Amino acid sequence: MTPDERRAMSDELRMTCMKISRRTRFENVESVAPHQFSVLCKLMDAPLPIGGLAEAECVSRPSMTRTVDGLVEGGYVVRVADGGDKRRTWVYITDAGRESVLQTKRSRDVWMNERIAQLSDDECELLAQATAILARVVAR
Incomplete structure (x- = not known):
């Protein structure tokens, strides 16, 4: 292959x-915006402070505060003051x-599985190989 x-x-x-990312982002049942969904995913394993969420999402603290405000209003998250550090929530x-x-x-899984189900066995095998290659590319 040439350059x-x-x-x-x-x-x-x-x-x-x-295109795949954009399409799957809109496969959500709730009325949670994509940036809010990303924050919720980060919180699935453990709670995080606002600063930690901001850093993980590569946004400013004020921006993360607004995102968390919306999630609190929707009942998706709660804020808890740190017992040892009053400045940390x-x-x-x-x-x-x-x-x-x-x-x-x-x-989102249903959406993707419906599309993959339309592929031939050979295409599925090729897609599995391509997925492994893409995972390596992203990991670098």
Whole structure:
């Protein structure tokens, strides 16, 4: 493959990944915005302070505060003051937030599985190989 062909393939791959990402983002059952869903996913394993969420999402603290405010209003998270440091507030996902994440993931899985089901066995095998390659590319 020539350098020009590699660049063209790279561009096509990037655009296709963006389309898949955009399409699956809108497969959510709840009325949670994509940036809010990302925060909820971060909280599934453990609570985080606002600053930790801001850093994980690569946004400012004020921006994360607004995002968390919306999630609190929706009943998806709660804020809890740190007992040892009054300046620090922890964000915990609620049962409603956890259920929203699980429902959205199920909906996105259905969307993807419906499309994969339309592929031939050979295409599925090729897609599995490509997925492994893409995972390596992203890990670098």
